[in-house]
Amino acid sequence: MFLPIIHLTRLVGIARTLARHDALWPLEMVSRRAAPLRACVWCLRILFRRRRPGRPGERLAVALADLGPSFVKLGQALSVRADLVGDEVARDLEQLQDGLDPFPTDKAVETIEATLAMPLAEAFAEFDRNPVAAASIAQVHFATTADGREVAVKVLRPGIEDRLERDIGLFRFLARLAERAHPPVRRLRPVAVVDTFEEWIRVELDLRLEGAAAAELKEYCEGDEGFHVVDVDWERTGQRVLTTERIRGHNIDDVEALRAAGHDIEDILARSARIFFLQVFRDGYFHADMHPGNMFIDAEGRLCPVDFGIMGRVTRRQRLFMADTLVGFLGRDYRRVADAHFEIGYVPPTQSRELFTQALRAIGEPVLDKSLNEISVGRLLEQMFRTTERFDMPTQPDLLLLQKTMLVAEGVGRKLNPDVNMWLLARPLIEEWMIANRGPEARIVETVRDTMESLERLPRTLRKAEETLDRLAKAGMNPDGSLREPGGMRENVRFWGPVVVLAVLGAMTIGLFNN
Structure with missing residues (x-):
């Protein structure tokens, strides 16, 4: 009962801090549909607002830092959500250091x-x-x-x-x-x-x-x-x-110090692209806070990450989706990108595939018409995620974290060499991975794996089914709730159990050879 009151009391203090930093605009956006809240925000502007220089996102970042650790972390989380706060604000919140x-x-x-x-x-x-x-x-x-x-x-x-x-x-x-x-x-x-x-x-x-x-x-x-x-x-x-x-070394973005130490900048960039690819596509487990302060180059020239508080995971299906999306965009194959979205279920089947393909083209062409070194795959994905409202797509927090990490990696890559696009360096690796994971041999391996997993679960499933039927038989009931003669249920289980096993095995075998 008292918890909402406590929260509302704290909100007043938070709103005052936002007002002092001229960062009330998030509350103004929320209050548009509620007259009482609009009145509260108006009062805060009159009583506490101070004019501050800078963009809205910059002022919000300063206010969040003033509010303390939780709000710094919240700002970092919101920097992943350009769909919530907009591109410019998301970029300003990216600079929010803790x-x-x-x-x-x-x-x-x-x-x-x-x-x-x-x-x-x-x-x-x-x-x-x-x-x-x-x-x-x-x-x-x-x-x-x-x-x-x-x-x-x-x-x-x-x-x-x-x-x-x-x-x-x-x-x-x-x-x-x-x-x-x-x-x-x-x-x-x-x-x-x-x-x-x-x-x-x-x-x-x-x-x-x-x-x-x-x-x-x-x-x-x-x-x-x-x-x-x-x-x-x-x-x-x-x-x-x-x-x-x-770790003793230099930050990965300190180009002058790296050159002075005798490191090959081009080699560092190539290895960065390769390591990022391996973490995401091979392992499905990646360092999701890879800003320059968390990546060092040691005396041996090795990339050495620190701070493993935020790690990301992507499933195999998500990796295949990301690979299709990246290769499709870089090859301007927008139909392939659209198909990937529909196959994984990110776009509801009620939506038009043709219209979604057209929307992807509208996103991709302006970006891909730039010179290769200016193409930002991270921004491309960011724009793609912002089409979600039009096509009724639910937000995918895991992929937003990956997209955020890609943006940070891109920024480091451009600082190392503004004339080289790290995603073009990684593209052959992605295509090779796609062949290995999308080809006929990969599908056979996947089918065999799925079949073996199903076989491992089958005895346990049948045992649970038999236990359930046994309990019903003891209660003198059929599965549909009608009464039956005692003992008949157990005899049916003994007869139909082996038949069900053979039928399932037959279906799996047919599916295996069809693949």
Whole structure:
């Protein structure tokens, strides 16, 4: 009963902060359909608004940073949703970094000792009390272990869990309120935005999960030349502390420093494109926060990612869809792109395939008419996702995260060499993957795999069916609810069970050879 009142009270404070930063425009947009809310926004403008320079998205980013860690993370999540906030605002929110003032080192030491259940001096021979990075969730210190290994120690902010829990509750309340107040908003799935946001936060609040994400990525990429994922020091890792190998190197976008260190910029760009392709298409598991501050080039010239709090996953079906979409757009085969959308179910079958193909052409031609180095696949996908309202397409949060990651990768690629398009470097790899996964041999393998999985489930399914029929027989009932003579049901099960098994096996065999 009191929770909505608490949320509404907090909203007043948030609205005042937005007004001070001249960033009330999101509330103005929402209030257009509600006269009482319009009146409230008008009052806020009169009482608290201060004129600030900059674009609306820039002012909103500053306001979110002032509101604290949860709102910084929310802004980062909204930067993926150009369909919600618009292209320009999404680009401004992309610049929203979660660098904040560090918290006292004594608090960090307390957290380390409590989490690891040992004194700091026992855990580390040397510990730098000056943090090297302070973000919204945690801060990082460099240290050295007793055996001489240089490590980076990530420590959660004190009390961050309670604060984020409270703010997530507020965000979910607002998302549900928006869906109830204006049903067309449901297609944009604001509650799903909050769910995605909460998923990110849950991982970042348990640093063991971040360590596990790093270990999983390392396992996938172990044999990839020129790519190195940090080792996790599990002995010095817990829920609130993560200790990993320290990386010494240069940020991937520091071109001058990279050249001065003797690195081949063209080779770095080519490997970046290849690694991104492998993570997305081969593994279906990718680093989804790959901004320049999270990617280093070490002395050996290896790409070394850090910060594994936000990782993305794409299913095999989604990978095939993305490959069809990329190859289709780059080859101006818009029908292929449209077919991919209908096959995976992203566009309802009630929509016109011809009109959707025409809409894709209208998106692709202006972009693809540019010189190759100016083509932005990320922006192309962004424009494509913005056609969702016209064709009644539900938003796909997983693909939006991938699209966001592609935009960041593109930006880094252009900084390394503005004359080279990294997607054209990756296109042969994508086409090769498509042949391996779309060809006749791949379909046979997939059919065999599906058949074997079905066979593995069959005994369990039949056993459950027999148990259900047995219970009905004991109750003296037929499956349709009518009464029957006791004992007959069990005899039917014994007779029809083998028949059903043979029929299913026969159908699978026919399907296998037809493929």
